[in-house]
Amino acid sequence: SASSPSPALNAAELTAERDRARRDYEELVRRGLSLDLTRGKPSPRQLDLAEALLTLPSGGHRAADGTDTRNYGGLQGLPELREIFSGLLQVPAAQLVAAGNSSLTLMHDSVVHALLSRLPGAERRWADEPRIAFLCPVPGYDRHFALCERFGIELIPVPMTADGPDMDVVERLVREDAQIKGIWCVPKYSNPDGACYSDETVRRLASMPAAAPDFRIFWDNAYAVHHLTDERVEIADLLALCAESGNPDRAFVFGSTSKITFAGAGVAFFGSSPDNVAWLIGNLGKGTIGPDKINQLRHAEFLRDADGVLAHMERHRELLRPKFDAVEAILSKELGGTGLATWSRPAGGYFVSLDVLEGCAREVVRRATEAGIALTPAGATHPYGKDPRDSTIRIAPSYPEPEELELAIAGLTVCVRLVATEKLLEAAG
Numbered sequence: 001s002a003s004s005p006s007p008a009l010n011a012a013e014l015t016a017e018r019d020r021a022r023r024d025y026e027e028l029v030r031r032g033l034s035l036d037l038t039r040g041k042p043s044p045r046q047l048d049l050a051e052a053l054l055t056l057p058s059g060g061h062r063a064a065d066g067t068d069t070r071n072y073g074g075l076q077g078l079p080e081l082r083e084i085f086s087g088l089l090q091v092p093a094a095q096l097v098a099a100g101n102s103s104l105t106l107m108h109d110s111v112v113h114a115l116l117s118r119l120p121g122a123e124r125r126w127a128d129e130p131r132i133a134f135l136c137p138v139p140g141y142d143r144h145f146a147l148c149e150r151f152g153i154e155l156i157p158v159p160m161t162a163d164g165p166d167m168d169v170v171e172r173l174v175r176e177d178a179q180i181k182g183i184w185c186v187p188k189y190s191n192p193d194g195a196c197y198s199d200e201t202v203r204r205l206a207s208m209p210a211a212a213p214d215f216r217i218f219w220d221n222a223y224a225v226h227h228l229t230d231e232r233v234e235i236a237d238l239l240a241l242c243a244e245s246g247n248p249d250r251a252f253v254f255g256s257t258s259k260i261t262f263a264g265a266g267v268a269f270f271g272s273s274p275d276n277v278a279w280l281i282g283n284l285g286k287g288t289i290g291p292d293k294i295n296q297l298r299h300a301e302f303l304r305d306a307d308g309v310l311a312h313m314e315r316h317r318e319l320l321r322p323k324f325d326a327v328e329a330i331l332s333k334e335l336g337g338t339g340l341a342t343w344s345r346p347a348g349g350y351f352v353s354l355d356v357l358e359g360c361a362r363e364v365v366r367r368a369t370e371a372g373i374a375l376t377p378a379g380a381t382h383p384y385g386k387d388p389r390d391s392t393i394r395i396a397p398s399y400p401e402p403e404e405l406e407l408a409i410a411g412l413t414v415c416v417r418l419v420a421t422e423k424l425l426e427a428a429g
């Protein structure tokens, strides 16, 4: 899914293109825009779709089993909400935990607890290891990387393909290095390139030999139901495949309703083997007497069942799809066939990944910032903020109003043309 390179321009044509880009850029700066394409937040209109939550629960405070949700307890979360998300996240309800409002918190706490309390199958706590490393398919999600950096966990980049991480590389590293304790995966509509893991990739992840007995796949299924097309992409069931392959404790599955209901007041989920779930709940129980079950109850009432979740996601799609279509249309019109950039055409999720000529991404982002268009910093998609090719730019189209989005993307293409033509002329001497 990439635009094709253009026939090479001669020096005169390139100079003309550069001059045109300069004029367009001056015009862009003169407009004094103030636009933001940085983070994958739902728009206010998307949040409005779940406004009814604020009036729920309507049927009182009792859960299906009679639990008084106002009180303490129920560490694993409400069974009726776990039932709704069990199939969607491919985790048996009995092995699913419904927790607080953020799956990132659950990922963070899983790492911290693995550092401080021995994981099932581990020889020692991660804190007692001489060195810990995580594989990071790139481009990837900056907050995964920041979380690891925070705890001194080494980040090893692995290239992404259209089918997920390059499994030849992953298998070799995980087989050889017992200090590699984890891998970050966003298996569906990946952040930022929209890739979906093929069944073969999932099968290989589940079954590959690992030098570390406590190797874990951090399966961040943040976009499990976030479809943008009629094809609702399905991925293979990692947890089941791990169990079948004799690696039952390998998968940590995460998800949340952050981009289903309220980004700041949803419900997050953790799913894994019975042993891992017992390990996590044992640790969580030292920090809380139970989650916000009233929020879980109103989510269960609002979403009703898995079909209710999918129906609700259709309403998000109606708002999001035109924005992604606008991004595609503008990028195609302004950059298609120029050879100056390629980009993803995601079938779901929250991002478009724009690849500019090597060595140009930072300068494009700088130029855009100068013109009042805020972008995620170049390099954020890579461990330590370092994109060795300096070419990946993450675009988050969800939040801005359509008119603002179109202005911002059009402005971004001006910056791409300017920086790329300057770079090519420089290279041509």
Ligand code: PMP
Binding pocket: 040, 101, 102, 103, 104, 105, 141, 186, 191, 220, 222, 255, 256, 257, 258, 263, 268
């Ligand atoms: N994982 C990924 C891949 C994300 O893109 C995001 C949000 N941008 C999150 C996790 C955050 O999830 P939560 O709101 O549940 O903490």
